[in-house]
Amino acid sequence: MKFGIVVNEGPYTHQASDSAYNFVKAALATGHEVSRVFFYHDGVNVGTRLSIPPQDDRQIQEQWSALAKEHELDLVICIAAAQRRGLLDRNEADRQGKDANNIAEGFRISGLGQLIEMGIQADRTITFGD
């Protein structure tokens, strides 16, 4: 079965991204497919490579990047939410004349249409949020 996942809340503030991560890991471990994870609202903050969590805490971005690499997951960050919150890839930084980018490995930035497309293509859409 194909799952589509939405993450609506920010890491280290809300449990949503942790719950989503555990769900995705369990889905993959039981032979299901995860067609896309869509990060929306403050959830886009999961995708910055510049976060430095304390060493004794979980490394949320690194966990997602590693899982994406291992399973070729499509981690999509909502562009409108990302721009509002200062999350940029290289193209977007260049286009907007910003002097830095911060998107982490395994994530890509795209539009809200990707959320709808995921809902159409996935067998089940699960939202983790507030």
Next chain:
Amino acid sequence: MSTLHTVNKSPFQNQTLISCLGHTKAGDSVLLIEDGVYGAMSGNAMSEVVAGMGANVKLFVLGPDVAARGIDAARVAEGFSQVDYEGFVDMAASCDRVQNWL
């Protein structure tokens, strides 16, 4: 045809669990996750309401979130079954749709 509902708020914080239970159909499943797991506890001001409104649905609670909050298994109300994340995935796969009450 059935729905898996998830609720992630304590019933002492807001009406989400009550609203969810008020919109379920017989045979649906309701899974409490995150702070929602406090809704599965017995012996409190909400227990009877939850048991009454949830009489026609299957009630579940996410074990890892119960454990994280130090809720003893003995305090989980009788009507609730504990599942782990793989159980959560199985339930999502076997229902017809998932509705996450945020």
Next chain:
Amino acid sequence: MSKVKKFLYVNRKAPYGTIYAQEALEVVLIGAAFDQDVSLAFLDDGVFQLTKGQDTKEAGLKNFSPTFRALGDYEVTKLYVEQESLDERGLTLDDLQDIQYEDEDDDYAEKPSIIVVSRAGMADVMADQDVVLSF
């Protein structure tokens, strides 16, 4: 061509205090381009999103309430509003914006988009969907 799916956008939160109501509208507008069968549900504090007379000037926020009246132009014509949620909050249909769409199958007659349903009716609407997105 894949089958058209039934999408329900569930609105249970009041506007302005948090971003969710505004973002839900944004998703609905983007989603309209995908030609799916779209419905919106307003229950609990979500019914406050539809009230008349919202004026955000002094609060310094973006007033997105006029957008509801434009939904018909995007062929989003089913706005289910729960009667019990209105009653609990002391609201009636008169407190809500008059939201209409032009029915192209009926000589573009203007028809109301708001469909008031009971709690049980709302449960029926929810159980009749393929994809439920909550905000």
